[in-house]
Amino acid sequence: MKEDKLPTIKEIAKQLNVSVSTVSRALHNHPSIGLRTKMRVQQLAQQLDYEPNQAAIFFKQRKTSTIGVVLPNLKEEFFSEAINGIEEIATKHKYNVLISQSRDDTERERMIVATMKNNRVDGLIVSLGANTTTYDHFTALKKYGIPVVFFDRVPSLPDFNKVYSNMNSGTREAIEFLIAKGHRRIGVLNGPEQMRSSQERTDTYMQVLVKRRLKIDLGLVTSTDLTREGTLKAMGHLLSQRPKPTAILAINDYIALDAMQYARQQKLRINKDICFVSYANLSITTYLQTPPMASVEQYPYRQGSEAAEILMELLSKTDHDGLPPEPETFRNVVINGQLVIHSKR
Amino acid sequence: MKEDKLPTIKEIAKQLNVSVSTVSRALHNHPSIGLRTKMRVQQLAQQLDYEPNQAAIFFKQRKTSTIGVVLPNLKEEFFSEAINGIEEIATKHKYNVLISQSRDDTERERMIVATMKNNRVDGLIVSLGANTTTYDHFTALKKYGIPVVFFDRVPSLPDFNKVYSNMNSGTREAIEFLIAKGHRRIGVLNGPEQMRSSQERTDTYMQVLVKRRLKIDLGLVTSTDLTREGTLKAMGHLLSQRPKPTAILAINDYIALDAMQYARQQKLRINKDICFVSYANLSITTYLQTPPMASVEQYPYRQGSEAAEILMELLSKTDHDGLPPEPETFRNVVINGQLVIHSKR
DNA sequence: CTGTTAGCGCGTTCAT
DNA sequence: ATGAACGCGCTAACAG
Numbered sequence: 233m234k235e236d237k238l239p240t241i242k243e244i245a246k247q248l249n250v251s252v253s254t255v256s257r258a259l260h261n262h263p264s265i266g267l268r269t270k271m272r273v274q275q276l277a278q279q280l281d282y283e284p285n286q287a288a289i290f291f292k293q294r295k296t297s298t299i300g301v302v303l304p305n306l307k308e309e310f311f312s313e314a315i316n317g318i319e320e321i322a323t324k325h326k327y328n329v330l331i332s333q334s335r336d337d338t339e340r341e342r343m344i345v346a347t348m349k350n351n352r353v354d355g356l357i358v359s360l361g362a363n364t365t366t367y368d369h370f371t372a373l374k375k376y377g378i379p380v381v382f383f384d385r386v387p388s389l390p391d392f393n394k395v396y397s398n399m400n401s402g403t404r405e406a407i408e409f410l411i412a413k414g415h416r417r418i419g420v421l422n423g424p425e426q427m428r429s430s431q432e433r434t435d436t437y438m439q440v441l442v443k444r445r446l447k448i449d450l451g452l453v454t455s456t457d458l459t460r461e462g463t464l465k466a467m468g469h470l471l472s473q474r475p476k477p478t479a480i481l482a483i484n485d486y487i488a489l490d491a492m493q494y495a496r497q498q499k500l501r502i503n504k505d506i507c508f509v510s511y512a513n514l515s516i517t518t519y520l521q522t523p524p525m526a527s528v529e530q531y532p533y534r535q536g537s538e539a540a541e542i543l544m545e546l547l548s549k550t551d552h553d554g555l556p557p558e559p560e561t562f563r564n565v566v567i568n569g570q571l572v573i574h575s576k577r
Numbered sequence: 578m579k580e581d582k583l584p585t586i587k588e589i590a591k592q593l594n595v596s597v598s599t600v601s602r603a604l605h606n607h608p609s610i611g612l613r614t615k616m617r618v619q620q621l622a623q624q625l626d627y628e629p630n631q632a633a634i635f636f637k638q639r640k641t642s643t644i645g646v647v648l649p650n651l652k653e654e655f656f657s658e659a660i661n662g663i664e665e666i667a668t669k670h671k672y673n674v675l676i677s678q679s680r681d682d683t684e685r686e687r688m689i690v691a692t693m694k695n696n697r698v699d700g701l702i703v704s705l706g707a708n709t710t711t712y713d714h715f716t717a718l719k720k721y722g723i724p725v726v727f728f729d730r731v732p733s734l735p736d737f738n739k740v741y742s743n744m745n746s747g748t749r750e751a752i753e754f755l756i757a758k759g760h761r762r763i764g765v766l767n768g769p770e771q772m773r774s775s776q777e778r779t780d781t782y783m784q785v786l787v788k789r790r791l792k793i794d795l796g797l798v799t800s801t802d803l804t805r806e807g808t809l810k811a812m813g814h815l816l817s818q819r820p821k822p823t824a825i826l827a828i829n830d831y832i833a834l835d836a837m838q839y840a841r842q843q844k845l846r847i848n849k850d851i852c853f854v855s856y857a858n859l860s861i862t863t864y865l866q867t868p869p870m871a872s873v874e875q876y877p878y879r880q881g882s883e884a885a886e887i888l889m890e891l892l893s894k895t896d897h898d899g900l901p902p903e904p905e906t907f908r909n910v911v912i913n914g915q916l917v918i919h920s921k922r
Numbered sequence: 923c924t925g926t927t928a929g930c931g932c933g934t935t936c937a938t
Numbered sequence: 939a940t941g942a943a944c945g946c947g948c949t950a951a952c953a954g
Contacts, residue, residue: 288931291636312651489864519834633947
């Protein structure tokens with residue numbers, strides 16, 4: 233049953249008593265091939281169930297038609313949704329997608345990038361680990377001609393291609409929303425300080441408070457390392473402030489969930505004693521009886537597909553290789569997060 | 578900055594005035610290479626930052642060191658967790674992982690399998706789409722020598738390698754649990770009938786009821802196509818039965834969530850008027866104020882890693898290729914689902 | 923111990 | 939319109 237040998241053009245050539253190059257050309261609809269031969273070749277190919285050996289082609293073309301995707305995890309709906317976006321574009325361009333998770337571990341991230349490089353992926357799409365502060369493992373790729381596009385968790389340095397949702401507009405909306413609801417003590421449950429989004433969030437928070445002439449209490453701004461423990465600890469800190477915050481802005485829905493659980497343990501009633509607003513707008517929150525009052529939608533699908541689109545563009549440029557040494561320009565796509573209100577109360 | 582050419586063994590050979598094979602052997606610690614030359618080679622390789630071109634190796638060895646993973650989606654924590662298991666094993670064996678989602682669409686599934694085949698993945702790990710009832714796109718792989726291992730959503734035919742959690746023990750425990758809590762009218766919210774697990778679930782359900790001498794009402798056994806709409810419709814059916822069921826066994830946590838939402842809309846109080854027990858035991862349920870009373874743990878990580886382990890084993894056999902035409906034996910690993918109780922009430 | 927060579931499957935000149 | 943030959947980077951069989 234098992235046909236040991238997959239058909240090759242050579243095989244076809246032999247059977248038809250023509251040369252391999254003829255077969256190759258016929259298969260590619262090269263104009264200079266006789267209609268008759270072309271037909272014969274194509275028919276036999278079909279019949280033999282011939283499929284070109286991608287490995288050989290990759291080898292020859294020096295490209296693998298594969299892009300690597302490195303992200304913190306697949307568990308968060310945000311990232312799996314982003315992958316959908318990436319996959320869609322990649323498939324459209326006949327690219328394969330190699331996915332790997334850094335688990336927010338910079339060391340793992342380095343390893344992954346290294347293996348991907350060795351496997352000669354054509355390009356990389358990356359969302360950084362929470363603790364990654366150095367980018368040399370990415371800059372190193374430049375000399376191999378492997379383009380990198382970051383999304384969501386992007387480096388704070390300018391010289392990278394990135395797609396992300398800026399925190400400004402969304403955060404502004406969120407804070408204004410809470411103020412309008414009467415909240416005066418608003419806590420911030422931020423991510424690690426090295427994350428670009430954390431800084432932006434804090435900045436905007438401050439701005440809005442100043443503009444609204446509310447008192448700024450730095451004790452209300454805290455950060456979690458994104459682990460559950462870190463979040464609980466941060467919440468402990470926030471809730472120990474006096475007076476207690478009546479609302480909390482959390483870096484994302486998962487963190488908000490942990491935080492809400494903690495608050496509930498402290499006998500606080502969600503959306504009554506304390507309100508939550510967070511980022512991402514995940515579908516699971518719709519299942520909660522007491523979801524966050526509002527979420528800043530981050531458009532993961534769009535971020536993924538935009539990043540992939542940019543990468544495809546970069547790759548097509550590399551193709552022709554007559555690359556005029558442009559003054560190295562970087563794509564920087566910013567998506568405005570939109571506040572989505574879940575609970576009227 | 579960009580070094581156009583990556584170093585090759587040929588390059589190293591030239592610089593050292595030795596032959597490529599010497600370099601190759603030195604790099605592989607071949608015993609028959611002089612210590613001195615070996616050192617020289619390895620040092621220069623290091624210095625040049627030489628990395629073997631995997632594409633070339635793949636091409637030569639006729640294997641890609643890549644396994645494909647086809648599953649319904651990445652969004653469900655069950656699957657992303659399974660991927661962690663797969664990744665762990667694959668990485669350990671120096672394999673890459675190509676992931677693709679069928680979105681429960683058999684047509685997409687076929688396409689994916691076809692591309693993976695053309696990309697010459699060494700093997701496949703698959704969890705079937707909900708509606709897949711034919712397996713010819715998988716059996717076809719046999720003649721290309723591409724082994725397939727299924728997990729969780731496995732074919733109901735015997736001649737495939739599979740890893741799955743059988744529904745019997747877990748379902749039995751679940752029903753007994755509900756009966757012990759005083760429930761007499763227990764509804765079943767099953768998946769599509771073609772799914773192996775659905776049949777098993779129904780069978781066990783019947784068995785336990787018979788054993789406990791409870792009345793069997795076929796109106797209480799219904800199925801959803803796993804879409805939200807399908808689930809709501811099925812719930813409508815279940816809740817229209819008289820007397821209404823007081824407990825419902827749902828095929829998985831996500832479905833349970835949809836079902837609970839529907840119940841809540843019907844002014845039923847979760848865990849009071851109606852109880853839920855489901856399968857999977859996802860971490861998100863811990864965030865719910867009213868989680869399912871109990872879940873049958875399905876061990877996604879373990880399923881993934883076991884499947885990968887089996888695939889690795891199959892692949893290593895293929896390697897030596899002196900495959901004695903064994904009478905085609907299939908691996909069939911069954912994991913017993915364990916009931917985990919969340920709510921005492 | 924080391925070098926020479928063939929060949930994996932394909933696309934691509936360069937001839938004819 | 940077609941064929942012959944080369945080479946991509948690497949391994950392995952064969953020769954010294």
